[in-house]
Amino acid sequence: MTNTPRAVLAASFTPGETAVPAAKRFTREVMTAWAAMSVSGDAERLAAELVGAVSGEPFEVVWIHHGESVQIEVREKAEAPGYGPPADAISWGVTFTASLRTRWARIELPGSASDTSDEWVTEAGQGPGWLGFLADASDLLAGTLDPDMVPAIIAQIVVPRLATWCAVYTSAHGSGPLRLAYLWHADETQIDALRDQLDALPLPADDGPAVLHTGDWQSLAFPLTARGRRLGVMCLGRRDRFPDEAMQLAEDIGRRAALAMDNARLYAQQAAANRALQRSLLPPDEPTTPGLDFHVIYEPAGETNEVGGDFYDLFPLGDGVWRFAIGDVCGTGPEAAAVTGLARHTLRLLAREGYGVASVVARLNQAILEEGERARFLTLLHGEITRVADGLDISLVSAGHPEALRLRPSGVVESVVSPQSLLGVFPEAAFYEESVHLDSGDVLLGVTDGVTERRSGTRLLDDDGGLAKLLSECVDLSARAVAERIRRAVQEFAPEPSADDLAILVLRAP
Incomplete structure (x- = not known):
């Protein structure tokens, strides 16, 4: 063994229930970085034994690579009690300074001069x-x-x-x-x-x-x-x-x-x-919306943000008039992406051609059905916003989508639209508009089921009106603050990451 270390990695820890698991995790990362996975199990056991004897003050775990061996040192205040030899150590000891006690143990690496377990023993050269x-x-x-x-x-x-x-x-x-x-x-x-x-x-x-x-x-x-x-x-x-x-x-x-x-x-x-592809399916830019306080949060699920799933849009039709949509395509991947792109572009095109909200939804339903076997069904909340003297007038269609909620400045939350048929299933489906008025300070919330169906064990976030309760706590908040409050609640509802896309759209009347 050489006296000069080839590599040193260290981390500090606080005694308690998490100290041993954290030290073992750090040890595993060190052994991985040093390509010493064959002794990782012994190294983790050593770390657990040495760290388990620590109490009181914060301490430091230091791993030292000597070439033919790796050595762990647990450095703590000198008044800590003594200990016996760790079970997996080849050699071990204790050293002291004026204020520090270091307990150490060493493991020989396979293939070292003092270890014969990994000698080249076969004709192919691989023991x-x-x-x-x-x-x-x-x-x-x-x-x-x-x-x-x-x-x-x-x-x-x-x-x-x-x-x-x-x-x-x-x-x-x-x-x-x-x-x-x-x-x-x-x-x-x-x-x-x-x-x-x-x-x-x-x-x-x-x-x-x-x-x-x-x-x-x-x-x-x-x-x-x-x-x-x-x-x-x-x-x-x-x-x-x-x-x-x-x-x-x-x-x-x-x-x-x-x-x-x-x-x-x-x-x-x-x-x-x-x-x-995902970016191409979402609005290219945030629109300028004078007189309208709005905010959108969109988070695709998965490590690669697989295309498809949820989408949203908000675009102007004229002075003081906008259209918006928030939708959820069944599934992910290219087939879902095709429906997502079809929906967003169809909504924009037909709206700018002068079709009303219900007519746009009906034609989109037909367009999805015409896709045949490639089609996926779609839930959609689509509406037109008109700025008026005392707030906002909104024409809405909810096609199989989670209910839209209105928050009053008094804290009262109510559903404002009736559920209608989802898209891409029934050729004979007919759609109708519903009118909603937002007075000054009123908030309209639309979400996808990545919010309402966020799961923790057997519970869903929207069980027993959970989303309405969350919204009732958002009185006097801006549209952005409301959206962020909902997103944070979704994240904190369960410890594991969400497996579903998420979209939140908030409108607030000035």
């Missing part, structure tokens, strides 16, 4: 420990869909297990000139000098492993190729000669890394396409 290392590497690479993270993961997998340093080169879009995407060295203080040394490094042009000339280093380059495309190059360096087994492992990791990189790029491209 049981190294097969586990490859499995852990595969899991780690498969665990990210961020293409910018893959080079960092590659480097931290191979350093220090296979090489002293690793440089990963990639192209900007999977083609074109290569650039240094990530550089990692077992001794972080050497990274800048190594970077300068690698600036003049000529990368191999062929598709096989190649020997590179980088000063005193023994260096190898492995292509990162997936599905017939060269995505980059992984370069490894160490002072001594690379064992044949290490080269075989590096080639294997290179293949797995290339596939992970390709998958991450494809995923990122799909996510970007989804976001672009």
Whole structure:
């Protein structure tokens, strides 16, 4: 074991019920970053045992990578009580300063000089420990869909297990000139000098492993190729000669890394396409609405914000007249997106052609039905707003949509529109307008079922008039403040993220 640490990671904690889980989580992150997943279980148990004995004052957990071993130190005030040897530690001890006591324990890494469990024992060069290392590497690479993270993961997998340093080169879009995407060295203080040394490094042009000339280093380059495309190059360096087994492992990791990189790029491209399509289905800009206080919140669900689902619109028809809509298409994906785009553009086109609210909804219903098997049913709240001397006059149609609510300045909340047929189901459906007047200070709230059906266990947010109760607490708030209050209530209703899109539209009469 060398005396100079190769890497140090530390975090501070407060004693209590969350201390042990937090320390174990930190330990797992450290072992992942150091590609020491094979000892992660032992390391987490050590952390739990040492941290579990802490009481009173805040303390610090420090993990130190010595190359052939990792060491945990729990640093606390000197008056803390003593302890016995941790069960999983190879060596352990206690050190003191005037005000600090440090309890430490060390685990040897597989493949170190003092550990024989991972010796190369087969003709293929892969003992049981190294097969586990490859499995852990595969899991780690498969665990990210961020293409910018893959080079960092590659480097931290191979350093220090296979090489002293690793440089990963990639192209900007999977083609074109290569650039240094990530550089990692077992001794972080050497990274800048190594970077300068690698600036003049000529990368191999062929598709096989190649020997590179980088000063005193023994260096190898492995292509990162997936599905017939060269995505980059992984370069490894160490002072001594690379064992044949290490080269075989590096080639294997290179293949797995290339596939992970390709998958991450494809995923990122799909996510970007989804976001672009989603933006195309929403209003391009907020309209100028003199005399009308309004606010809209729209949050698509899911990591990639998959297209489809909820939508909204608000646009002017003339001086003091606007149309608005808030809707929810069944499902997500391209089919739902097609209905979303059809709905928003049809609403705008027909409204500007002079069709009334009920006529627009009826024609949209017919247009969705004409889509045939590609169609999805749609719930919709569509209305026309007219500014008048004593507030706002609104003509409304609610086609299978969650009820629209009006809040009076007195705190009274009431439903203002009757439910009618949802769209895309019944060809014979007829629609009629209902009139609503908003006096000064009145608020009209429209939401999608991402609000009303927000679930916590067996309860929904709108059970027993939950949404109306929330709205009644919003007297004298602006439209923006009302919308934000509703969104916050949705977020806090359950600990887990919402699985449904969310749209909130608030109108307030001046």
